[in-house]
Amino acid sequence: xxxxxxxxxxxxxxxxxxxxxxxxxxxxxxxxxxxxxxxxxxxxxxxxxxxxxxxxxxxxxxxxxxxxxxxxxxxxxxxxxxxxxxxxxxxxxxxxxxxxxxxxxxxxxxxxxxxxxxxxxxxxxxxxxxxxxxxxxxxxxxxxxxxxxxxxxxxxxxxxxxxxxxxxxxxxxxxxxxxxxxxxxxxxxxxxxxxxxxxxxxxxxxxxxxxxxxxxxxxxxxxxxxxxxxxxxxxxxxxxxxxxxxxxxxxxxxxxxxx
Numbered sequence: 001x002x003x004x005x006x007x008x009x010x011x012x013x014x015x016x017x018x019x020x021x022x023x024x025x026x027x028x029x030x031x032x033x034x035x036x037x038x039x040x041x042x043x044x045x046x047x048x049x050x051x052x053x054x055x056x057x058x059x060x061x062x063x064x065x066x067x068x069x070x071x072x073x074x075x076x077x078x079x080x081x082x083x084x085x086x087x088x089x090x091x092x093x094x095x096x097x098x099x100x101x102x103x104x105x106x107x108x109x110x111x112x113x114x115x116x117x118x119x120x121x122x123x124x125x126x127x128x129x130x131x132x133x134x135x136x137x138x139x140x141x142x143x144x145x146x147x148x149x150x151x152x153x154x155x156x157x158x159x160x161x162x163x164x165x166x167x168x169x170x171x172x173x174x175x176x177x178x179x180x181x182x183x184x185x186x187x188x189x190x191x192x193x194x195x196x197x198x199x200x201x202x203x204x205x206x207x208x209x210x211x212x213x214x215x216x217x218x219x220x221x222x223x224x225x226x227x228x229x230x231x232x233x234x235x236x237x238x239x240x241x242x243x244x245x246x247x248x249x250x251x252x253x254x255x256x257x258x259x
Contacts (some may be wrong), residue, residue, distance in 0.1 A: 070189040070250035071098050071160040075105055077248060081158075081187065082109070083240040084233055088155045088184035093117065095178060096160040096189075099138050100129035107137070115154070119143050119162050143178075144170045152183040152257070160189040160250075164210040168221070176225055179258045185230055186255040189248075190218070215251055222255065230254040 074094075082089045092114045094102045099116030106114035116138040122129055132138040141147060143162060157178050166174060179186045193212045213221075222229060233254040241248065 069098075069161060070164075070191060071096050071102060073248055073250045074158065074160045074189045075102060077189075077241075077246065077252070078105060078109070080237060080240045080244055080246055084237045085156055085184065091155040093149075093154040093157045093181060094160070095119070095143060095157065096162040098161075100125060100132050102158075102160070103132055103137050104128060115139075117141050117143065117147065143174050146173070146177050147181065149181050151180050153181050155182065155184045156187065157182040157185075158187045158189070161191075163188065164191050164212070167211075171221065172225060175221075175227065176258065179227060179255060182257045185233060185257055186227075188218075188253040188255065189250045190253070192251050218251070218253060222253075228256045230256045 074096075089109075090112055092106055092112065093116070094106070094114065095117040096102070097118065097120055099118045100122070103114045103116040106112050114137070116132070118133075118138055118140045119142065120140075122133060122138075122140055125133075129138065133140070144166065159178060163171060163175070175186075191210055191212045193214050219229075231254075237252065237254060
């Protein structure tokens with residue numbers, strides 16, 4: 001098809017996109033409305049994060065912004081867990097985002113040794129977290145693959161928030177591996193279907209929205225992966241939580257180790 005002469009393609013002043021926007025009698029097309037709306041959203045988001053961006057916000061602030069963070073819930077539950085597990089809380093491995101805050105709190109407990117696995121990068125972490133990483137208390141590792149620890153390296157393994165972002169394909173490998181590392185049990189803090197969905201900042205950090213799975217789904221999954229629930233620990237946790245007037249906002253599962 002031959003090109004038309006350039007003279008015939010010229011448009012009179014006041015025509016085209018500019019006229020469509022500013023001419024008083026013109027009506028913007030649906031496509032134009034969508035484009036302008038998208039530009040507005042981009043400008044608002046850019047204003048909110050102006051001058052800092054996610055990388056300029058501390059890791060504690062990012063995780064703390066999630067109203068239903070199970071990692072924050074875990075920190076509230078530490079006194080109840082100590083009463084439930086006793087001496088098993090003396091050598092703990094925590095796995096999950098913002099592990100630095102959890103380990104920092106556990107290390108303040110008397111006679112408690114604690115290590116953490118952070119599944120995501122800590123480039124935006126604060127000074128406290130970087131110190132724990134440099135001293136070897138917290139490691140960055142991809143939990144979709146086996147962790148480099150021997151069996152029964154820890155008395156108790158506690159997981160929060162991390163499993164909600166794994167598909168069943170990886171859960172089938174990750175969860176049994178975590179149970180392998182503990183001698184006295186595995187405790188899981190996970191979101192419930194009633195909790196809010198992942199926010200924009202959360203999506204950019206984890207790469208996928210959280211899977212808010214029901215207790216029925218988890219119970220079925222535990223059976224499929226040959227993981228046994230620790231009913232004794234679960235009942236004791238409920239009793240101690242009632243005594244302390246503590247009501248967890250996340251689902252808490254107590255599993256037996258692979259011994």
